[in-house]
C-alpha cells in the first residue's frame with residue numbers, strides 16, 4: 025500500500041457520505057473514487073470531495089488503484105460488490121449488517137479469506153471509550169463468572185423513514201427491521217463481551233408501522249458460558265432510552281446508556297464512579313442520520329492498520345456474520361414460537 029490508503033466508497037447515500045467525510049478527515053487515507061447506481065448521487069459526492077465518480081463498481085475497481093473500499097449500499101446488496109472487490113484484491117469494509125442471510129455472509133467471508141484480502145464489518149460503537157473499557161474489564165476477568173447480559177435499542181423511526189429509501193423495512197433490502205438495522209450494534213456489543221450464544225427464544229411484531237418486517241422484538245438469550253440475558257429492539261418509541269447495555273457478573277456490574285457509563289462497580293477494584301470513565305458525544309437514537317464521523321474514522325484507521333500490519337481488524341467479517349446469525353435465530357424463534365439452538 026502506498027503512503028496513503030487509496031479508498032473508494034460504493035453507495036453514495038446517507039452513510040456513504042459519512043464514510044466520505046470520515047476518509048477526508050484522515051491523514052492516512054485519500055478518497056479516490058465513489059460509485060452509485062444513480063449517477064447524480066455519485067457525481068454530487070465526488071464533486072464535494074474532489075474525486076472521480078462511477079455508476080458501475082466493477083468498472084471502478086478495474087480502472088482505479090484502490091486499497092480499501094467502503095461498501096455503503098442497502099443491506100441485502102453486499103455479496104456481489106464484495107465478490108467484485110475481493111477478486112481484484114481490494115480490501116473491504118462493509119457497513120452493518122454484513123449481509124442479510126448467513127449463507128451470503130459466509131460466502132463473503134470465504135471469498136475474502138481465499139483472495140487474501142482483509143474484511144471488516146462496521147460496528148463503530150466498539151471503538152468508543154466506554155465500550156473499549158468494558159471489553160478490557162471483561163478480558164481482565166473483573167466480572168468473574170458472567171451472570172446476565174442485556175441489550176436494548178429503544179428508538180423511533182417514522183413511517184416516512186421506512187417509505188423513503190425503497191429498501192428500508194423490506195425483507196429483501198433490509199433483511200429485517202428494528203433488530204437487523206438499528207439493534208444489531210447492541211447485538212454485536214453483547215456478543216463481544218458475553219461470548220457465543222447457545223439458544224434464543226423470541227417474539228416480534230410490527231406494532232406501529234406498515235412494514236413487512238418487525239418494528240419491535242424481544243428475545244431471551246442463553247449464552248454458551250451458562251450466563252443468561254435479553255435483547256430488545258424497537259423503532260416505535262418516541263421517548264426511548266437510546267442504546268443500553270447491562271452486564272452483570274458475580275463480581276461486578278457495568279451499565280452503559282448510549283455511550284455514557286451510568287454504573288461501573290467491581291468487587292476487586294476501587295470504585296470507579298461513572299464520572300471517571302472517559303466519554304464522548306455520541307450518536308443520537310432520535311435521528312436516523314449520523315452527524316458524527318468519529319467512530320467511522322476509528323474503524324477506517326483500524327482497517328488501514330490491519331492491512332499494513334497484516335492482522336485482523338478489530339471487527340472482522342466473521343464478527344459481522346455472527347451478529348447476523350444471532351439476529352436471524354431470534355427471527356426464526358419468533359416465527360416458529362420455538363427455542364432456536366445455535367450451539368450445543
Ligand SMILES: NC(=O)c1ccc[n+]([C@@H]2O[C@H](COP(=O)([O-])OP(=O)(O)OC[C@H]3O[C@@H](n4cnc5c(N)ncnc54)[C@H](O)[C@@H]3O)[C@@H](O)[C@H]2O)c1
Nearest residue numbers: 035036037038039040059060061096097098099119120189
Ligand atoms: N453504521 C451505522 O451506524 C449505520 C448508519 C446508517 C446506515 N447504515 C447502513 O448503511 C447501509 C446504507 O444505508 P443508508 O441509510 O446510507 O442508505 P441510502 O438508501 O441512503 O443509501 C444507499 C445508496 O446505495 C446506492 N446503491 C444501491 N445499490 C447499489 C449498487 N449495486 N451499486 C452502487 N450503489 C448502490 C443507492 O442508490 C443509495 O444512494 C445500510 O446497510 C445501513 O444498515 C449503518
